[in-house]
Amino acid sequence: MKVNDLSTMPCPIARALGCVGEWWSLLIIRDAIQGIARFDELEKSLGISSSMLARRLVQLVDQGLLEKHPYQQRPVRYEYRLTEKGRALYPILLMLFDWGERYASPDGSHEITMVNRADHRPIEPIVVDRRTLTPLAFETTFVVPGPDAQPPMISRIERIQAYWQACYPAPDESVEEE
Template sequence: MKRTSFRAMECPIARGLDRVGEWWSILILRDAFNGRTRFDEFQESLGIAPNMLARRLKALVEAGLLEKRRYSERPARHEYVLTDRGRDFRPVLVMLQAWGNAHFAPEGRSVLTINTLTGLEAAPVVIDSVTGLPITDSAFRTVAGPAASERTRRRYDTARPKARDDES
């Protein structure tokens, strides 16, 4: 069964999901951030079938998140290295990890992000670099951007923004 492609959708969330929305892809990226680069390393870490891993790696290379580099001629062997686009995904993974730890880890946090200079656990938060406010503040809402189609403009113009008083 072929999955639906979101590539042509105007929404940046949909387009991003088209590239990394399959769960194996996110776990492969997680492992790449943890230093894994070779097919057998990913397979051992994930316990994924070889044909599925090959498809996911190919898709991540095509999406520009990983680069395939040959490291052996005989036999031909490749490693998969994060690209700049792939490295830009790290904050998404860190926030997903923090969210999972906060809401879906009844046994406690099993994986943490630490500051290697201080040894302290990181407390990740997404902030607006202009105001310094956390992006979860009710001052923020999603609106149609300059390249939005009329359909997208209607979708966001009719959405009722959540007022500060509605949060309680």
């Protein structure tokens, strides 16, 4: 079965990818975060064709991640500014940045470093639970059905839980060796 519209899928990851999963989209968001806002600037920065950039910008505006603001009247030209929804992608981009530095730098070189503005020390981003402020990792999280889960999703989650419990038991679920 071929899926063309991820926005209707029950998985939040699939829906998010429906908004920003195409790689040009995240690079456009990255550039917008860095203050590159005009079509010609984006085209030059990204090395993207004008037709591809135009399509991606329409999608990002339609998704509510960017807003168009005129900066010239004759002819009318626009710059693209991040919305609150677009700015909410920043932590995700930080994590991608960190992951790319750790695992996708072919020769281990680092041309740019992300630092804390206050002390200019390199940052080490982590994901934490807002409620408890504890770091979240593969070993410390678990998926359960949400309040609106339908039977197919409940069945899928039960399979996921069984797999995780078998392969990655939580410390209190560990089987004692005899």
